[in-house]
Amino acid sequence: MGTITFENVSKTFSGQSEVRALDGINLAIGEGEFVALLGPSGCGKSTLLNLLAGFEKTTEGILLFDGKTVTRPGPDRGVVFQEAALFPWLNVWQNVIFGPQVQGVARADYESRARNLLKLVGLESFADALPVQLSGGMRQRVGIARVLAMSPKALLMDEPFGALDAQTRLSMQQLLLDVWQSLGTTVLFVTHDIDEAILLSDRICVMSARPGRIIRTIPITMPRPRSIASLTSAEFVAYKARIMSDMKVGAASH
Amino acid sequence: MSISTGPIASRQESSVSRLASSILSSVARRNLRQILLAIVLPVVVIALWQWEGNGGSLFGGVLPTPDRVWHAWKVWAFGASGLSLNPYSGTWLANLLFSAERVGKGFLLAIVVAVPVGLAIGWNRIASGSLDPTVQLLRPIPITAWLPFSIAVFGIRDMGAVFLIALGAFYPIVVNSAQGARDIERNLVRAAMMMGAGRWTILRRVVLPASLPSIFTGLRIGLGIAWTAVIVAEMVAVKSGLGYVLWDAYYVGRMDVVIADMATIGLLGLISDRVILLIEQWVLAWRRLQSFHS
Numbered sequence: 218m219g220t221i222t223f224e225n226v227s228k229t230f231s232g233q234s235e236v237r238a239l240d241g242i243n244l245a246i247g248e249g250e251f252v253a254l255l256g257p258s259g260c261g262k263s264t265l266l267n268l269l270a271g272f273e274k275t276t277e278g279i280l281l282f283d284g285k286t287v288t289r290p291g292p293d294r295g296v297v298f299q300e301a302a303l304f305p306w307l308n309v310w311q312n313v314i315f316g317p318q319v320q321g322v323a324r325a326d327y328e329s330r331a332r333n334l335l336k337l338v339g340l341e342s343f344a345d346a347l348p349v350q351l352s353g354g355m356r357q358r359v360g361i362a363r364v365l366a367m368s369p370k371a372l373l374m375d376e377p378f379g380a381l382d383a384q385t386r387l388s389m390q391q392l393l394l395d396v397w398q399s400l401g402t403t404v405l406f407v408t409h410d411i412d413e414a415i416l417l418s419d420r421i422c423v424m425s426a427r428p429g430r431i432i433r434t435i436p437i438t439m440p441r442p443r444s445i446a447s448l449t450s451a452e453f454v455a456y457k458a459r460i461m462s463d464m465k466v467g468a469a470s471h
Numbered sequence: 472m473s474i475s476t477g478p479i480a481s482r483q484e485s486s487v488s489r490l491a492s493s494i495l496s497s498v499a500r501r502n503l504r505q506i507l508l509a510i511v512l513p514v515v516v517i518a519l520w521q522w523e524g525n526g527g528s529l530f531g532g533v534l535p536t537p538d539r540v541w542h543a544w545k546v547w548a549f550g551a552s553g554l555s556l557n558p559y560s561g562t563w564l565a566n567l568l569f570s571a572e573r574v575g576k577g578f579l580l581a582i583v584v585a586v587p588v589g590l591a592i593g594w595n596r597i598a599s600g601s602l603d604p605t606v607q608l609l610r611p612i613p614i615t616a617w618l619p620f621s622i623a624v625f626g627i628r629d630m631g632a633v634f635l636i637a638l639g640a641f642y643p644i645v646v647n648s649a650q651g652a653r654d655i656e657r658n659l660v661r662a663a664m665m666m667g668a669g670r671w672t673i674l675r676r677v678v679l680p681a682s683l684p685s686i687f688t689g690l691r692i693g694l695g696i697a698w699t700a701v702i703v704a705e706m707v708a709v710k711s712g713l714g715y716v717l718w719d720a721y722y723v724g725r726m727d728v729v730i731a732d733m734a735t736i737g738l739l740g741l742i743s744d745r746v747i748l749l750i751e752q753w754v755l756a757w758r759r760l761q762s763f764h765s
Binding site: 270271272289290291292296298302303305306315319320349350363 | 656658659661662663664665666667668669672676677680681683757758760
């Protein structure tokens with residue numbers, strides 16, 4: 218459940234000039250694993266996530282989710298977007314139940330679950346608020362809750378906290394750690410923030426740009442459960458020093 | 472909406488009523504000053520017109536003064552006391568209703584056809600390729616050029632007027648609906664697809680609401696054209712309504728009725744535009760909040 222396989226996947230965007238966004242990506246993610254894609258902007262990490270989400274088609278290679286070729290988006294792969302992408306005309310509650318509703322799930326089967334999710338992300342008293350009335354962090358909480366409402370096998374998160382201020386970002390990271398530790402869903406997490414990648418993931422794939430490649434894979438074996446307190450541990454700092462030098466290597470070789 | 476239940480629904484209603492009352496109170500606060508500001512120019516123009524007309528020199532005495540127009544309007548609206556040979560006496564409301572009914576029918580017909588066609592053009596490449604060129608080809612033909620066609624096909628009957636109104640209102644609604652569907656934020660569609668929505672669900676629950684601001688722009692332009700179309704149609708293609716009275720009164724030299732008729736058309740256009748605006752504010756309450764906050 219929730220296994221992901223990239224075999225020699227490449228993606229070329231055709232247009233006035235062809236852009237090779239991804240080149241020879243090999244990546245296998247096991248059930249319940251938390252993998253971060255780390256790299257500078259323009260390195261193709263979002264493209265990689267969009268391929269897995271089914272928003273874009275691979276140019277070459279094999280891309281499997283749970284052993285089946287990815288052909289289109291679906292509720293088994295819940296995507297959390299950077300700007301939340303909530304429907305501005307629906308209130309928080311309506312946004313959260315959108316997934317189960319359009320899939321034809323009976324109200325009795327999603328209602329209590331959706332309420333619990335709202336509680337989980339701390340928004341039970343904002344059920345009737347419109348997205349525009351929420352802060353960026355709260356909007357992102359809704360974005361997470363609406364995805365969890367579909368019980369996805371994997372969460373695909375595209376720099377979900379990238380637009381938030383530092384403090385909100387920390388509390389969102391803590392929330393995600395808590396949620397993931399209790400649900401154990403496979404997560405593919407795109408970020409350009411080294412701290413965030415170390416704190417959250419089991420494994421970091423460092424990417425380089427033009428063409429987008431995975432240049433290094435670093436397992437993070439810091440004990441779990443983690444919390445934002447781990448950000449100051451000696452182990453964390455050691456990982457950070459290593460990744461920073463890795464990323465410089467990546468930049469120097471191109 | 473029928474989606475939520477229990478406490479959510481009641482909270483939602485209260486937020487809607489809060490919004491409604493806040494709109495009303497802000498309207499009330501601004502109302503007096505706005506009305507005063509708004510009527511300065513018309514009052515000055517009418518006063519100058521009256522003063523100039525009393526000297527008897529206004530455009531060689533062709534135009535009646537405002538007081539004579541007002542009198543003609545009253546007779547047209549309520550009839551004259553005593554014996555009268557005035558053919559317009561007391562027919563104002565009936566003619567107004569004839570015109571309004573035609574505008575209503577034609578405008579509704581335009582909405583029913585133009586919104587789905589526009590959304591399809593903006594949303595679907597095949598619909599866009601097969602429909603848009605024809606729409607763009609027909610669009611430059613003014614509704615006045617359709618008059619002979621309309622009379623030939625529908626005769627001197629209501630249907631001809633309704634056809635012209637619907638046709639005139641169709642273009643701005645279709646163009647703006649298509650624009651709204653085309654400009655939809657990509658991630659909203661992706662989010663819906665990711666949550667398992669099929670093409671029809673996305674069209675109905677994402678593309679339509681996201682396009683509503685644009686659709687309403689089209690409705691307001693379309694309604695303006697509908698009023699133009701009804702007058703043109705009634706002057707030529709039917710024997711009742713404000714447009715018919717306008718032309719008829721001109722022929723018999725009743726410029727006072729002509730001007731009263733023009734003012735009636737202006738007022739009706741204004742009122743119907745305000746009605747659309749109110750509906751828009753109600754339907755797009757989420758957008759109102761958006762502009763408050765940003």
